[in-house]
Amino acid sequence: MKKTTTTWGRAVKLGLLLAVGATSAAHAQADLLGQLEQDTKKNAPSQLVDATFKSTRLINGHTVQTPGEGTLVFLISHRIGPFNSGSYEFFGLDQARIRIALEYAVTDRFEVGVGRSSLNKVVDGFLKYKALQQSTGTHAMPVSVTLFSSAAITTLRYDDGRDHTLPLRTAYTYQALLARKFSSNLSLQLMPTLIHRNLVMNEGENNDIYALGGGGRYKLSKRFSLNAEYYYVLSKYTADHYTNAVALGVDIETGGHIFQLNLTNSPGMIEKQFIGETSNKVFDGGIYFGFNINRNFTVKQRQRKI
Numbered sequence: 001m002k003k004t005t006t007t008w009g010r011a012v013k014l015g016l017l018l019a020v021g022a023t024s025a026a027h028a029q030a031d032l033l034g035q036l037e038q039d040t041k042k043n044a045p046s047q048l049v050d051a052t053f054k055s056t057r058l059i060n061g062h063t064v065q066t067p068g069e070g071t072l073v074f075l076i077s078h079r080i081g082p083f084n085s086g087s088y089e090f091f092g093l094d095q096a097r098i099r100i101a102l103e104y105a106v107t108d109r110f111e112v113g114v115g116r117s118s119l120n121k122v123v124d125g126f127l128k129y130k131a132l133q134q135s136t137g138t139h140a141m142p143v144s145v146t147l148f149s150s151a152a153i154t155t156l157r158y159d160d161g162r163d164h165t166l167p168l169r170t171a172y173t174y175q176a177l178l179a180r181k182f183s184s185n186l187s188l189q190l191m192p193t194l195i196h197r198n199l200v201m202n203e204g205e206n207n208d209i210y211a212l213g214g215g216g217r218y219k220l221s222k223r224f225s226l227n228a229e230y231y232y233v234l235s236k237y238t239a240d241h242y243t244n245a246v247a248l249g250v251d252i253e254t255g256g257h258i259f260q261l262n263l264t265n266s267p268g269m270i271e272k273q274f275i276g277e278t279s280n281k282v283f284d285g286g287i288y289f290g291f292n293i294n295r296n297f298t299v300k301q302r303q304r305k306i
Contacts, residue, residue, distance in 0.1 A: 046137035052181045055294050058215045059229045059247040059262045060274045064146040064179040066111045066130050070300030073103040076293045077269045084285030099269040124270050126150035148175040152272045168199040173271040185219040195276050209276045210234040225251040231275050243281055245274045260292040
């Protein structure tokens with residue numbers, strides 16, 4: 001009887017030892033798999049997050065987006081209104097403004113452009129450089145940052161006795177565009193802005209205008225998205241005498257074209273105008289119907305990397 005008890009006790013002990021050993025092995029394997037998974041994530045290659053926006057324009061202002069290297073963009077912009085101008089002006093149709101522009105991507109990150117606006121007969125040119133691009137992976141970058149600079153020259157004929165030489169007709173805009181694509185549907189952007197005008201027309205008006213813009217895009221379907229844009233002017237004189245620019249629009253993608261339909265309180269289509277010179281109030285009917293038409297052409301084929 002004693003031998004049977006001893007044998008049974010040994011069997012129980014052996015079973016417990018085997019169970020403990022199996023549990024320890026399972027924990028060790030789980031730890032090893034977890035460590036391997038963490039190492040794999042750490043060593044995962046960085047992937048660029050592209051197509052934050054569909055166009056180089058959000059509505060009135062620029063986005064962080066630049067076309068691919070060798071791409072030429074032909075851009076036509078219209079603003080029709082305001083609606084409160086009445087039937088005599090055909091509710092703004094007789095006061096339509098237009099801007100025609102060409103943009104070219106020298107590299108995937110660097111873009112140049114020129115344009116001409118019928119409003120105040122302004123000729124403008126800009127430089128745009130994507131300094132940082134959002135990415136995932138080992139060295140993830142949470143946002144994209146594009147630096148933007150432009151010069152605008154008013155070519156109106158003046159007869160007021162003032163000095164209107166070329167330097168005094170020029171205004172400059174500087175922006176840092178910061179955007180993040182939160183998902184395949186949602187992208188948001190901030191636009192801190194400085195506008196410098198060499199000549200101001202009113203007493204007490206500052207040459208510099210500071211503003212902070214914000215906007216975003218929400219993808220409704222594969223080819224449609226809803227866009228919004230707002231610029232809050234920080235400079236006191238401009239804030240007291242003008243109105244913050246606001247716009248709401250829809251992007252429609254059709255092959256090589258992108259149609260952007262929008263409603264805005266600004267007739268201007270360059271930063272100097274829609275940030276610093278908007279005077280229409282939305283709730284008073286000062287709304288313009290507008291559209292942008294983007295057409296891309298491949299001028300230079302990209303060189304394939306081996």
